[in-house]
Amino acid sequence: xxxxxxxxxxxAGLVGSLLSIYLSKxxxxxxxxxxxxxxxxxxxxxxxxxxxxxxxxGLQALAKxxxxxxxxxxxxxPMYRRVMHDRAGNLSYQPYGKEGQAINSVxxxxxxxLMMDEAEKHGVQIHFSHAASEIDLDSAAAVFKNEEGQxxxxxxxxxxxxxxxxxxxxxxxxxxxxxxxxxxYIEHGYKELEIPAGPNGEFLxxxxxxxxxxxxxxxxIALPNPDASFTCTLFFPMDGDPSFASxxxxxxxxxxxxxxxxDALNLMPNFDKDWExxxxxxxxxxxxxxxxxxxxxxxxxxxxxxxxxxxxxxxNAGFEDCFVLDRLMDEYGDDWSGLFEAYEKERKPDGDxxxxxxxxxxxxxxxxxxxxxxxxxxxxxxxxxEKYPDKWTPLYSLVTxxxxxxxxxxxxxxxRQDALMAEIMALPNIHxxxxxxxxxxxxLALAExx
Amino acid sequence: xxxxxxxxxxxAGLVGSLLSIYLSKxxxxxxxxxxxxxxxxxxxxxxxxxxxxxxxxGLQALAKxxxxxxxxxxxxxPMYRRVMHDRAGNLSYQPYGKEGQAINSVxxxxxxxLMMDEAEKHGVQIHFSHAASEIDLDSAAAVFKNEEGQxxxxxxxxxxxxxxxxxxxxxxxxxxxxxxxxxxYIEHGYKELEIPAGPNGEFLxxxxxxxxxxxxxxxxIALPNPDASFTCTLFFPMDGDPSFASxxxxxxxxxxxxxxxxDALNLMPNFDKDWExxxxxxxxxxxxxxxxxxxxxxxxxxxxxxxxxxxxxxxNAGFEDCFVLDRLMDEYGDDWSGLFEAYEKERKPDGDxxxxxxxxxxxxxxxxxxxxxxxxxxxxxxxxxEKYPDKWTPLYSLVTxxxxxxxxxxxxxxxRQDALMAEIMALPNIHxxxxxxxxxxxxLALAExx
Numbered sequence: 001x002x003x004x005x006x007x008x009x010x011x012a013g014l015v016g017s018l019l020s021i022y023l024s025k026x027x028x029x030x031x032x033x034x035x036x037x038x039x040x041x042x043x044x045x046x047x048x049x050x051x052x053x054x055x056x057x058g059l060q061a062l063a064k065x066x067x068x069x070x071x072x073x074x075x076x077x078p079m080y081r082r083v084m085h086d087r088a089g090n091l092s093y094q095p096y097g098k099e100g101q102a103i104n105s106v107x108x109x110x111x112x113x114l115m116m117d118e119a120e121k122h123g124v125q126i127h128f129s130h131a132a133s134e135i136d137l138d139s140a141a142a143v144f145k146n147e148e149g150q151x152x153x154x155x156x157x158x159x160x161x162x163x164x165x166x167x168x169x170x171x172x173x174x175x176x177x178x179x180x181x182x183x184x185y186i187e188h189g190y191k192e193l194e195i196p197a198g199p200n201g202e203f204l205x206x207x208x209x210x211x212x213x214x215x216x217x218x219x220x221i222a223l224p225n226p227d228a229s230f231t232c233t234l235f236f237p238m239d240g241d242p243s244f245a246s247x248x249x250x251x252x253x254x255x256x257x258x259x260x261x262x263d264a265l266n267l268m269p270n271f272d273k274d275w276e277x278x279x280x281x282x283x284x285x286x287x288x289x290x291x292x293x294x295x296x297x298x299x300x301x302x303x304x305x306x307x308x309x310x311x312x313x314x315x316n317a318g319f320e321d322c323f324v325l326d327r328l329m330d331e332y333g334d335d336w337s338g339l340f341e342a343y344e345k346e347r348k349p350d351g352d353x354x355x356x357x358x359x360x361x362x363x364x365x366x367x368x369x370x371x372x373x374x375x376x377x378x379x380x381x382x383x384x385x386e387k388y389p390d391k392w393t394p395l396y397s398l399v400t401x402x403x404x405x406x407x408x409x410x411x412x413x414x415x416r417q418d419a420l421m422a423e424i425m426a427l428p429n430i431h432x433x434x435x436x437x438x439x440x441x442x443x444l445a446l447a448e449x450x
Numbered sequence: 451x452x453x454x455x456x457x458x459x460x461x462a463g464l465v466g467s468l469l470s471i472y473l474s475k476x477x478x479x480x481x482x483x484x485x486x487x488x489x490x491x492x493x494x495x496x497x498x499x500x501x502x503x504x505x506x507x508g509l510q511a512l513a514k515x516x517x518x519x520x521x522x523x524x525x526x527x528p529m530y531r532r533v534m535h536d537r538a539g540n541l542s543y544q545p546y547g548k549e550g551q552a553i554n555s556v557x558x559x560x561x562x563x564l565m566m567d568e569a570e571k572h573g574v575q576i577h578f579s580h581a582a583s584e585i586d587l588d589s590a591a592a593v594f595k596n597e598e599g600q601x602x603x604x605x606x607x608x609x610x611x612x613x614x615x616x617x618x619x620x621x622x623x624x625x626x627x628x629x630x631x632x633x634x635y636i637e638h639g640y641k642e643l644e645i646p647a648g649p650n651g652e653f654l655x656x657x658x659x660x661x662x663x664x665x666x667x668x669x670x671i672a673l674p675n676p677d678a679s680f681t682c683t684l685f686f687p688m689d690g691d692p693s694f695a696s697x698x699x700x701x702x703x704x705x706x707x708x709x710x711x712x713d714a715l716n717l718m719p720n721f722d723k724d725w726e727x728x729x730x731x732x733x734x735x736x737x738x739x740x741x742x743x744x745x746x747x748x749x750x751x752x753x754x755x756x757x758x759x760x761x762x763x764x765x766n767a768g769f770e771d772c773f774v775l776d777r778l779m780d781e782y783g784d785d786w787s788g789l790f791e792a793y794e795k796e797r798k799p800d801g802d803x804x805x806x807x808x809x810x811x812x813x814x815x816x817x818x819x820x821x822x823x824x825x826x827x828x829x830x831x832x833x834x835x836e837k838y839p840d841k842w843t844p845l846y847s848l849v850t851x852x853x854x855x856x857x858x859x860x861x862x863x864x865x866r867q868d869a870l871m872a873e874i875m876a877l878p879n880i881h882x883x884x885x886x887x888x889x890x891x892x893x894l895a896l897a898e899x900x
Contacts, residue, residue: 132474175635176637177635178688178732178734179633179635180632180633180634180635181631181632181633182630182631182632182633182634183624183629183630183631183632185628185629185630185633238628282627282628345866
């Protein structure tokens with residue numbers, strides 16, 4: 001058993017809460033300071049539901065602290081496949097993995113509340129409405145201010161910045177020499193819309209699926225909620241034509257939806273209100289290094305690697321940070337300097353890889369899922385992978401269902417698979433004989449190169 | 451004549467001073483607030499001399515306000531060629547351009563003082579020892595604090611952030627939505643050393659040259675000063691072996707220099723003191739966008755595009771910002787919103803291009819200038835360019851001696867030239883018949899593709 005430490009965490013979001021559980025289970029005294037009020041007492045978002053896709057990496061991290069089954073049972077809706085909607089409302093389908101494999105739609109707020117409850121059960125102190133105002137990187141001391149402006153100085157042995165994409169801890173680190181940092185806003189933003197439950201409380205689209213309306217340079221998606229509603233998100237350029245800037249009246253937006261997303265619009269009785277009231281939010285990719293400072297301070301989750309949401313991996317990557325850190329704690333014992341160094345060295349390439357993968361998947365979702373060649377390629381890969389599971393795992397499965405493969409390894413393997421599949425897709429008349437013995441033999445030969 | 455405005459500039463460095471001259475010549479009321487004390491009254495650096503390479507883009511910008519000739523006459527030492535020193539002290543040579551073309555070694559401090567004097571002559575008010583403490587991006591108002599902690603609120607029509615790589619103005623912009631930003635520290639840092647004048651006040655190395663000791667992954671360079679000394683800079687990895695970290699005693703550093711830079715070390719009587727007292731400084735590349743905010747605030751120079759020093763273009767790029775802004779002012783008159791938008795749109799690709807070019811030139815200087823193939827390639831290009839000046843301008847000349855070509859155009863053309871020269875260098879026995887009619891004809895044919 002290693003020595004018990006006083007640990008401060010900035011941020012009681014998903015990653016901060018999970019981290020606090022891991023640390024308190026190891027016997028450390030953990031205090032979390034959270035800028036926002038306690039969401040369990042104040043339903044601030046007026047019930048607006050943001051949902052996330054929880055998959056195997058996140059589940060593995062939850063399992064380690066005994067939360068996997070409870071989360072799956074109490075709040076997750078498994079989504080087994082993508083359902084693509086074309087402009088005419090015709091549907092096509094693409095399974096996410098093998099029979100029975102699914103990603104899980106969960107409510108961010110619900111999951112966060114469950115984990116804060118669990119953290120408190122383990123003795124974690126959560127101080128809400130306390131924003132970081134000063135941070136001393138050398139001593140891991142911090143000053144947090146509450147809404148009345150009262151300051152509280154917190155001295156601990158270690159400080160974790162689990163305070164998200166706009167991390168206050170990181171912004172202090174950013175001013176230190178040789179701290180590399182980037183914040184990159186992509187040209188697309190997003191707006192949330194809603195498809196409510198049907199008149200008898202039924203789901204109005206296929207329940208156990210993630211719905212996509214791929215339209216080339218933009219897309220609409222929908223994820224199911226336990227109350228039979230769907231949370232829809234339009235990912236759309238901020239400027240240009242069309243864009244949030246060009247659809248500058250609700251009438252224009254409605255006309256645009258009629259043309260592009262007719263079947264979805266028909267299920268959106270509150271479209272006008274949602275369009276007007278829900279913000280056009282921006283999407284940012286954050287990269288930085290180092291993630292730790294002098295064995296005293298460490299960044300984790302979005303604070304160290306905020307990514308775009310298109311692979312459904314933001315939360316899963318943050319949870320995996322906790323899982324990896326915990327594994328390294330077994331190895332490093334009381335050597336926290338060694339621990340922090342090993343943690344950032346191991347996780348940085350994976351944070352970079354999932355950032356790249358997430359941007360790649362945006363192109364795939366908005367553009368390629370509407371493309372016959374792409375869908376055929378996935379079908380060939382899926383068929384081959386099912387027959388020769390030890391020779392081929394599709395990239396999506398590596399990222400989503402294979403936590404034993406690092407993100408950085410998945411990305412590298414995916415690139416080799418892409419090059420190889422380009423040869424298969426270049427075969428004459430591949431659409432006719434894709435399921436032939438000849439193609440299978442060619443795949444077998446090529447797969448030797450992977 | 452456009453309407454006279456109140457303009458605040460943060461930073462009285464090279465770019466801030468030049469910008470103030472441009473603006474005051476147009477009839478605007480300009481106040482500069484500078485964090486540091488007046489260098490003309492306080493020789494803070496104890497005479498430590500940082501010199502810069504002033505070339506045609508910078509000269510063009512100085513010429514527009516009548517300063518080119520004075521600067522060239524009073525403080526510049528033309529450098530016509532690179533002199534490469536190998537480990538044995540053997541020299542080789544590479545001209546920078548055509549006969550008579552040179553880059554100019556100037557003292558940063560000296561040039562800055564000249565330009566501050568000139569700015570004040572034009573009525574610019576410079577307030578020293580005033581650091582920005584608050585900036586309101588919407589109104590262009592700012593609060594500056596002096597060393598006694600007294601605050602001064604400054605309201606103007608427009609605010610320019612000419613406050614360098616660690617710009618306070620930019621750091622406020624960084625917190626606004628959709629502001630993309632990166633600070634990237636490269637793995638190399640630098641340390642300054644000195645070769646003093648000889649016993650009779652003579653230059654101990656060839657005066658009108660930039661000296662390079664290329665050693666693959668690192669290098670030493672030396673630029674001449676008017677007092678016959680040379681300022682030497684070691685560009686060296688911060689970590690690894692060898693690195694500033696590995697040379698952790700002066701004795702180790704001296705032994706390393708004896709092996710690697712023997713002829714230079716022989717001319718450095720103060721090596722031990724310089725090594726111990728001069729810092730290991732880091733090198734950072736800063737990129738951001740947008741550069742302006744609501745037609746009220748604009749970044750310029752290093753604040754918008756800090757680059758590594760290896761192309762000698764940092765100051766030149768900042769001066770060119772002023773030159774371009776001035777040209778656009780003719781076009782946009784009193785439409786400052788239009789002006790700022792046109793300025794950032796035009797200059798951003800050029801700022802990105804010179805950042806890339808500067809990193810490429812580091813590889814060229816430290817590694818390729820010691821490579822026989824590279825030197826031959828440059829000789830072939832030089833010969834061809836001299837004979838057919840309208841068909842070929844070497845990349846270095848495009849960047850350094852061709853201010854009519856944008857950095858972004860130079861970079862694009864340079865990449866096409868590289869591809870083409872790879873074909874020439876792949877010819878069998880090119881070292882034997884590089885100056886043959888056959889190679890010339892082949893170059894002529896290939897150059898049609900550019």
